[in-house]
Amino acid sequence: MMLGALSAKPSLSPNPNPSSSHRHSIKHPASKHRRVFFLDVNPICYSGPHPSLPSFARWLSLFFSDVSLVDPVIAVLDGERGNEYRRKLLPSYKAHRRKKVEGLRQSSESRLEVVGVLRECNVPVIKVDGYEADDVVATLTNQVLQMGFQVVIGSPDKDFKQLISEDVQLVMPMPELGRWSFYTLRHYIAQYNCDPSSDLSLRCLMGDEVDGVPGLQHLAPGFGRKTAMKLLKKHGSLENLLNAAAVRTVGKPYAQDALTKYADYLRKNYEVLSLRRDANVHLEEEWLSARDACNDSAVLSSFMKKLYERQKL
Structure with missing residues (x-):
């Protein structure tokens, strides 16, 4: 379901800042070096564990002024019962987050205000x-890439690292710096010394x-990060590793035993942690138009003023 989608009508134009060291682009006859931004809304609506509309307004303002400029932005919210699929597989999945998420959801007025501000911008x-925002972003990312655009995902969620490639990068809010920070394929390789294609497999082995x-490691204490990295570098993916372990020895006895004994356990982790690409959503052409940013300053200033007045009461 799309909530009040609006789109700007100007024709597509080149990326206004193509020279930025963190901003890569690809050639496409329709996009002309254009990027499409996805904004994961829920995380920026909190300050620490508490729902915070001022936090939303602050991060959104910085996102528009310093990050996306007039590039297309598509905001994504968690759907109702979005966690249900994964919690059926693993009841402990995000169990501690339920109260936090409900804190914002229970305030229908706050949720409507967030959507209203985005619409006005x-x-x-x-x-x-039935889908988490992550799954919707992953589904739409595939569709956007097929149209020749690059994708930038605005979110602090590490789950999106499994999507990183030459054409997909992240931009994350950094509260300690008071700004958004780009995170690219180059940054990932420098941090983990492996390709993002191994990210999901590594998380399945190490847990989250x-x-x-x-x-x-909770079932086989000797099976740590070093062992996991070594095996994944050799076999490429969790499924390749498990298939190999089923027919031959792939490592030391403790690793071999763990992989064969807990193969189903690891495959369940994979199903829980992998982003789904089957959300019932289809990219609309108008979402790819350059965003009309003329309302940004007035809308956000008015919203912040209203929040300030509300706090004084």
Whole structure:
């Protein structure tokens, strides 16, 4: 379901800042070096664990002024029952986040205000029931790439690292610096010394405590990050590794035993942690138009003033 999507009508134009060291582009007859930005809305609506409309306004203002400029922006919200699919597979999935997420959802007025501000700034807002925002972004990213655009995903969520490539990069809010920071394929390789294609497989082996997904080390204490990295560099992916371990020895006895004994466990981790690409959403051509940013300053200033007045009451 799309919530009040608006789009600007000007024709597509080149990236206004093509020389930025963090901003890459590709040639396409229709896009002319253009990027499409996806904004993961929910995380920027919090300050720490608490819902915060001022936080939303601040990060959105910086996103428009310093990051996306007039490039197309598509905002994405979690759909109703978005976590249900993964929680059926793994009940512990994001269990500790339920109260935090409900904090914003219970305030329908706040949610409407967030959507209203985005609409006034000519940003389509997408929400698909039964899917998390991450899955919707992953689905639409594939569609955007097929049209020859590059993708930039605005989110602090590490799950999106599995999508990084030459044509997909992240831009993350950095509260300690008070700005958004680009994170590219080059940054990923420098940080992890491996290709992003291994990111998901590595997380399946190591687990994700933040998301409530236990790793293999809880069942096989000797199986740590060093072992996981070594095996993935050799076999490329978790599935390749598990298939190899089923027919021959792939490592030391403790690693071999763990991989064969807990193969189903690891495959479930993979199903939980991998972003889905089957969300029922289809890219609309008008979402790719240059965004009309003429309302940004007035809309955000008015919104911040309203929040300030509300706090004084």
